[in-house]
Amino acid sequence: MKKILIITYYWPPSGGGGVQRWLKFVKYLPQFGWEPIVYAPENPEYPSLDQSLLKDVSKDLKIIKHRIFEPYGFYKRFVGLKKKDRINTGFLSENKKPKKAEGIAVWIRGNLFIPDARKFWIKPSVKYLVKYLKENHVDVIVSTGPPHSTHLIGLGLKKKLGIKWIADFRDPWTNIDFYKELKLSKRADNKHHQLEQEVLDNADGIVTIGKGVVKNLLKIPEETPITLIPNGFDEDDFNRKESSKKEGFTIAHFGSINKTRNPEGLWKALVKLKKINPDLVANIKVRLFGKVDYYIFENIKKLGINEHVERIDYLPHDQMIQELVDTDLLLLMINRVENADRITTGKIFEYIGSGRPIIGLGPVDGDASEILKKANAGTMLDWDDVDGIERLIKSHYENQKTIELHSLSQKRLKYSRKELTGDLAGFLNSI
Numbered sequence: 001m002k003k004i005l006i007i008t009y010y011w012p013p014s015g016g017g018g019v020q021r022w023l024k025f026v027k028y029l030p031q032f033g034w035e036p037i038v039y040a041p042e043n044p045e046y047p048s049l050d051q052s053l054l055k056d057v058s059k060d061l062k063i064i065k066h067r068i069f070e071p072y073g074f075y076k077r078f079v080g081l082k083k084k085d086r087i088n089t090g091f092l093s094e095n096k097k098p099k100k101a102e103g104i105a106v107w108i109r110g111n112l113f114i115p116d117a118r119k120f121w122i123k124p125s126v127k128y129l130v131k132y133l134k135e136n137h138v139d140v141i142v143s144t145g146p147p148h149s150t151h152l153i154g155l156g157l158k159k160k161l162g163i164k165w166i167a168d169f170r171d172p173w174t175n176i177d178f179y180k181e182l183k184l185s186k187r188a189d190n191k192h193h194q195l196e197q198e199v200l201d202n203a204d205g206i207v208t209i210g211k212g213v214v215k216n217l218l219k220i221p222e223e224t225p226i227t228l229i230p231n232g233f234d235e236d237d238f239n240r241k242e243s244s245k246k247e248g249f250t251i252a253h254f255g256s257i258n259k260t261r262n263p264e265g266l267w268k269a270l271v272k273l274k275k276i277n278p279d280l281v282a283n284i285k286v287r288l289f290g291k292v293d294y295y296i297f298e299n300i301k302k303l304g305i306n307e308h309v310e311r312i313d314y315l316p317h318d319q320m321i322q323e324l325v326d327t328d329l330l331l332l333m334i335n336r337v338e339n340a341d342r343i344t345t346g347k348i349f350e351y352i353g354s355g356r357p358i359i360g361l362g363p364v365d366g367d368a369s370e371i372l373k374k375a376n377a378g379t380m381l382d383w384d385d386v387d388g389i390e391r392l393i394k395s396h397y398e399n400q401k402t403i404e405l406h407s408l409s410q411k412r413l414k415y416s417r418k419e420l421t422g423d424l425a426g427f428l429n430s431i
Helices: 017-032 051-056 072-079 100-112 119-135 149-161 186-202 211-216 264-276 278-282 294-303 317-326 347-354 367-375 386-398 417-430
Strands: 002-007 034-041 062-066 140-145 165-169 205-208 226-228 249-254 284-289 309-312 329-333 358-361 378-381
Touching: 002 017, 002 119, 002 149, 017 034, 017 051, 017 417, 034 119, 051 317, 062 119, 100 186, 119 149, 140 149, 149 165, 149 186, 165 186, 205 211, 205 417, 211 226, 226 417, 249 317, 249 347, 249 386, 264 278, 264 284, 264 294, 264 386, 278 284, 284 317, 317 347, 329 347, 329 378, 347 358, 347 367, 358 367, 358 386, 367 378, 378 386
Parallel strands: 002 034, 002 140, 034 062, 140 165, 165 205, 205 226, 249 284, 249 329, 284 309, 329 358, 358 378
Antiparallel strands: none
């Protein structure tokens, strides 16, 4: 059996979307002739924890770890957070007015910690893994980012040992949606671009989640093999999950919502429905699972629909799966940013796996919309299509019915984690 070393920052008990991709690849790779070895930090600062994900980690899996220094203790003191507080990903603030210190901290993050705050893990990891790899053979190395510091570890090993190395981009680097908010100096911006290009120039293969990420990367050498392997859903997660749906009609969003994901068109559609059909809206509840920017609640309050919106904090993954199955209509939000048509969020695939109908708000001709169409899983509407959103909600409300999980079509099953791992193994074999 061939051996693959995976360099990842996110690994159980880390929660959130970033851990899912390689947790599931690692789970299924042995079935396709590859023995995975995972390299992860020993003492990371994860935004959320989820012990339920440990069930997918085989007792036979080889995991090697090395300590990491992250400057988050300094950051927390600087912005007035407590030691036990966790730091939100992206640019999401749960405070009414972000403190001035947070703006300064963003500048420090973007200009001094390049490519990210895990930069201090790079040199120690290269040194540690060079010794490990000289004593333990592997056929290929994969680094998965963000954080993109992982790619610089892969780059360092490639230069020192010449081992085949693949860079997996779950998100873009210098074209990620919040890049312009990092308050970068010209020098820092040039350094980010230089490092990204160096990774792309030296990798033996590039893996991304879709066409949008490829378009948002810098120039990939023509001779470098590229494969698109989207995120997906694990059928095992949904086995034996039956709907325990209660009365009423629920619309739910899973994951963080920052300002660029505010579903204002949905809020306005509910306001409109409330005027023309108050009895219908009285039975509707919008449930937001995860971190939500304070601005969103200000918007909801201003429109007078507070009673129809409920926020639930982060749930363990297995509980989240049950909530997916119990929801009448799943809300998919595409960030309202430049290149929004290239964005596909990880949650879209578990939405698809749930078998529940999906309403997406974003570019109607974008990559996410194409996935919904191919899977026959839902409808993408423009962010501002209030009338269309209203009609779709009313239609689903009037035609409520339970969709059994066993009814998943082959169009949806093409996004199963096991099938996608087979695609990955085929690419690994070709390198």
